Amino acid sequence: MEEVLLRLKELLFPSIADVAVLSGDVNIAIVRVDAQCTADGAVCPVCGTRSNRLHGSYLRFPADVPSGGRRVVLQLRVRRFTCGNQSCARRTFVEQIPGLTRRHSQRTERLRSALASVGLALAGRAGARIASVLGVSVSRSTVLRLVDALPEPEMVAPRVVGVDEYATRKGRHYGTVLIDIETRRPVDLLPDREASSLAAVARRTAGR
Ligand SMILES: [Zn+2]
Numbered sequence: 001m002e003e004v005l006l007r008l009k010e011l012l013f014p015s016i017a018d019v020a021v022l023s024g025d026v027n028i029a030i031v032r033v034d035a036q037c038t039a040d041g042a043v044c045p046v047c048g049t050r051s052n053r054l055h056g057s058y059l060r061f062p063a064d065v066p067s068g069g070r071r072v073v074l075q076l077r078v079r080r081f082t083c084g085n086q087s088c089a090r091r092t093f094v095e096q097i098p099g100l101t102r103r104h105s106q107r108t109e110r111l112r113s114a115l116a117s118v119g120l121a122l123a124g125r126a127g128a129r130i131a132s133v134l135g136v137s138v139s140r141s142t143v144l145r146l147v148d149a150l151p152e153p154e155m156v157a158p159r160v161v162g163v164d165e166y167a168t169r170k171g172r173h174y175g176t177v178l179i180d181i182e183t184r185r186p187v188d189l190l191p192d193r194e195a196s197s198l199a200a201v202a203r204r205t206a207g208r
Contacts, residue, residue, distance in 0.1 A: 016099045036077040042095035047088040055080040055092045064108045066135030119143040
């Protein structure tokens with residue numbers, strides 16, 4: 001049995017250290033994977049002090065990437081530790097498994113990044129639809145929120161810029177939107193349609 005669980009761990013979490021699979025359960029719609037962190041203690045997210053003073057534990061159920069068309073839900077037993085640093089503002093904290101969980105998230109890191117990639121390519125509504133085809137139930141606003149939470153891409157000065165207009169909500173006022181032709185991302189919004197604003201941006205961009 002142990003051998004099977006070890007193999008399951010390799011299969012499910014190949015790049016994640018300090019996690020052990022305790023059991024797995026497959027039914028018609030859902031795969032449930034019972035897992036826990038095996039690290040000796042955790043680092044306080046506020047002060048960075050390592051602690052292994054156990055305060056308690058509870059279950060979390062983050063959704064993971066689907067497998068074989070089924071939803072995958074982890075059943076993670078997470079531990080709460082007491083921070084040993086007397087001057088730290090945080091008395092206790094909950095462990096996170098690097099590369100797998102983050103605070104308050106109901107999804108694993110890889111599911112978050114998969115949905116964010118879908119959202120980047122397709123935006124909210126179509127993103128949510130494609131996710132459901134892949135076996136992930138998610139709302140379009142969540143898809144957009146995950147895109148929004150992505151780290152800012154490194155700013156590379158665009159090589160080719162296109163110009164378009166945008167209207168303010170009431171349509172009474174027009175501004176100019178600059179688009180990086182290669183990445184198709186907006187680069188800048190100008191409040192008006194004056195050539196002088198455009199020239200100012202061109203100077204700024206050239207100086208990057
Ligand atoms: Zn602390």
